[in-house]
Amino acid sequence: MTEKPEPGVPLHFVVKTRLIELLDQLGEGAALPPERSLAKDFGVSRWTMRQAIRELTADGRLRARQGQGTFVATPKLIQPLALVSYTEALRAQGHDPGREVVGFDQIPADAVLAASLGIAEDDAVYRLERVLLADGQPIGLETTYLAVERFPTLREVLRPTGSLYRCLTDDLGVRFGEGEEVVETVIATPREAELLKATQSLPMLLLNRISRDTDGRTIETVRSLFRGDRVGFRATLRP
The missing domain is CATH 3.40.1410.10 (Chorismate lyase-like)
Known part of the structure; x- marks a missing residue:
């Protein structure tokens, strides 16, 4: 279960921080688990998980491949x-x-x-x-x-x-x-x-x-x- 964020800190930011730890464990090129299972494991809604994944993709930490899934990106x-x-x-x-x-x-x-x-x-x-x-x-x-x-x-x-x-x-x-x-x-x-x-x-x-x-x-x-x-x-x- 994701811990309750401090006042003023969006929940998806807490999820994003924990996802970064997961990416480091998975390693470059590894496939990210499905959004549904991640949301369940983290104890958050799929919308919150989707927002965290979207930001990590924009940051260059994740890369989406059409029809294949989302993967841990190579370093910038x-x-x-x-x-x-x-x-x-x-x-x-x-x-x-x-x-x-x-x-x-x-x-x-x-x-x-x-x-x-x-x-x-x-x-x-x-x-x-x-x-x-x-x-x-x-x-x-x-x-x-x-x-x-x-x-x-x-x-x-x-x-x-x-x-x-x-x-x-x-x-x-x-x-x-x-x-x-x-x-x-x-x-x-x-x-x-x-x-x-x-x-x-x-x-x-x-x-x-x-x-x-x-x-x-x-x-x-x-x-x-x-x-x-x-x-x-x-x-x-x-x-």
């Missing part, structure tokens, strides 16, 4: 908030990185994009949109904008499924100096949710970054949308 991928290659950061954690190209075209810069890239309005801009993969599964959707005038040979030297960071540094001689990144939570659009194989109710983390070289010139602006159940971020803070 923790990405550094730093000017490093996505490929290298993922490999350092023992995962296989990958990318699927959604689009690679040229567009005229609007006023906001022109200001962020330090170019004139209507100047040509590369727009590279790719689904980011970890072990073959989509975890993020990244859209990068770069000035065509500054990188006229980008299409010739970039492998669309390869590391853009590595291409810019090794092939085009760019030296990254600093970046500014803003992180917020958002709800995915229907298109974004479809590309990330997620539901629109799943929390997403949105990162907007401007990267500059060692001379202070803007290299790129990047919009990255990540599944909140699969990815977390780490920053090193110093006084």
Whole structure:
């Protein structure tokens, strides 16, 4: 029987805490017992159990597989908030990185994009949109904008499924100096949710970054949308 929660603490939160202990015992990849039996064992209603399971799924601790059940999820991928290659950061954690190209075209810069890239309005801009993969599964959707005038040979030297960071540094001689990144939570659009194989109710983390070289010139602006159940971020803070 689940203990009575303290005043002001929702019952499903107590259930959620006890479920986490159960997940640790079951281990990664194990199937979660049926909701009905869990509710009976915990002495709560199925609605309360369902709410706790729903929150643990949103937190990335559980993963539902249609027609199969709910399973203990693998730990979240923790990405550094730093000017490093996505490929290298993922490999350092023992995962296989990958990318699927959604689009690679040229567009005229609007006023906001022109200001962020330090170019004139209507100047040509590369727009590279790719689904980011970890072990073959989509975890993020990244859209990068770069000035065509500054990188006229980008299409010739970039492998669309390869590391853009590595291409810019090794092939085009760019030296990254600093970046500014803003992180917020958002709800995915229907298109974004479809590309990330997620539901629109799943929390997403949105990162907007401007990267500059060692001379202070803007290299790129990047919009990255990540599944909140699969990815977390780490920053090193110093006084």
